[in-house]
Amino acid sequence: MNPSRRHLMLALAATPAALLAAHAQANPFKLPTVHVWKSPTCGCCTAWVDHMRAAGFTVNITEVDDTGPTRKRLGMPAKLGSCHTALVGGYVLEGHVPADDVKRLLRTKTAGLGLSVPGMPVGSPGMEMGPRLDPYDVLLVQRDGRTSVFSHYPKTKPQA
Known part of the structure; x- marks a missing residue:
């Protein structure tokens, strides 16, 4: 040759x-599998699941009428509640947490219970409403309920 x-x-x-x-x-x-507890009729929860799947996560869903008991069982304070609760890699996720933040949490193995986006801020994954984006924080939740800002998403100017 x-x-x-x-x-x-x-x-x-x-x-x-x-x-x-x-x-x-x-x-x-x-990426570990994400287990989500959500209402069978919640469209924004379904959109968040789609966001997580698009980011490479496998997602299993348990449909429940009320996520409160699951949130309580997993240790997430009610004041940090949203419309769905999830468990991934030993961390609790509450609400519309961006997949990139979940990946960073898993990659860095940050100490804590998990992440929460309380309420349902417009522009968070699953809560898209056109160009509107409300500012919001992704909170790192400790097992004792204390929180700190894990990520901040600022408000953006409406596009002309």
Whole structure:
């Protein structure tokens, strides 16, 4: 085999390995399954589930008439409640938490109970209403109920 052909064959053989290595760097860990408790009739909860699936999460859903008992059982304070509750990788999620924040929490293994977006802020995942975006915070919730800001999403100017 001539040298140039040999180099080409070696390069082609190495390509799949290089692609796998690049994929492993881009996706350093397998995303755990998200288990969601939500009302069967809540459209914004369904939209949030779609957001999580689009971000690469597998989502299992349990439909309930009231998420309050689940929220309480998982330790999320009622004052931080929203319309759906989820559990992923040992963390509790409450409300319309962006998938990127969930991934960051899982990647950094931040100490705490989980994340909450209290209420239903317009513009959060699942609560999209055109160009309108209300400011909101994603709160890191500790097991004792204390919170701190994990991420802040500022209000944006309406587009002309």
